Amino acid sequence: MPRTDRAAKVIAAPLERVWSALIDPEALAAWLPPTGMTGRFERFAPRPGGSYRMVLTYTDPSGAPGKATPDSDIVEARFVDIIPGDRVVQAVDFVSDDPAYAGTMVMTWAVTPLDDQTRIDITAENVPDGIPAEAHAEGLASSLANLATHTEH
Numbered sequence: 001m002p003r004t005d006r007a008a009k010v011i012a013a014p015l016e017r018v019w020s021a022l023i024d025p026e027a028l029a030a031w032l033p034p035t036g037m038t039g040r041f042e043r044f045a046p047r048p049g050g051s052y053r054m055v056l057t058y059t060d061p062s063g064a065p066g067k068a069t070p071d072s073d074i075v076e077a078r079f080v081d082i083i084p085g086d087r088v089v090q091a092v093d094f095v096s097d098d099p100a101y102a103g104t105m106v107m108t109w110a111v112t113p114l115d116d117q118t119r120i121d122i123t124a125e126n127v128p129d130g131i132p133a134e135a136h137a138e139g140l141a142s143s144l145a146n147l148a149t150h151t152e153h
Contacts (some may be wrong), residue, residue, distance in 0.1 A: 007140035013151035034142035101132030
């Protein structure tokens with residue numbers, strides 16, 4: 001059954017800085033991987049219809065086997081929409097032979113200015129059954145905390 005997960009955070013950084021971190025591949029590779037993972041892009045074209053391929057590698061694969069290989073997850077994503085200063089919408093697929101990770105998850109990253117701060121809301125629709133809700137919530141919260149650390153300076 002399709003599931004929708006949500007997460008939000010107010011970040012003590014201006015909208016322009018947070019927005020830049022959402023569309024810059026070097027910034028994304030630095031903050032997007034949750035705790036316990038590192039990330040790198042094999043391609044990245046941030047425009048509607050553009051796509052990216054990101055390899056997320058577990059720093060300790062013994063506790064969380066990867067979806068694509070024993071130590072990694074691979075994400076194939078397409079940018080559905082990019083509205084500067086407002087939202088990024090991505091159609092995300094996990095590379096995996098396990099049908100529990102099949103299906104396209106739609107992730108919306110919406111930003112709202114709050115004086116000198118920025119609220120960011122993540123909505124993940126059609127989350128694959130293989131991703132436990134609690135683990136996904138922890139991962140989203142970790143990525144948001146990383147984003148705050150990356151942009152609050």
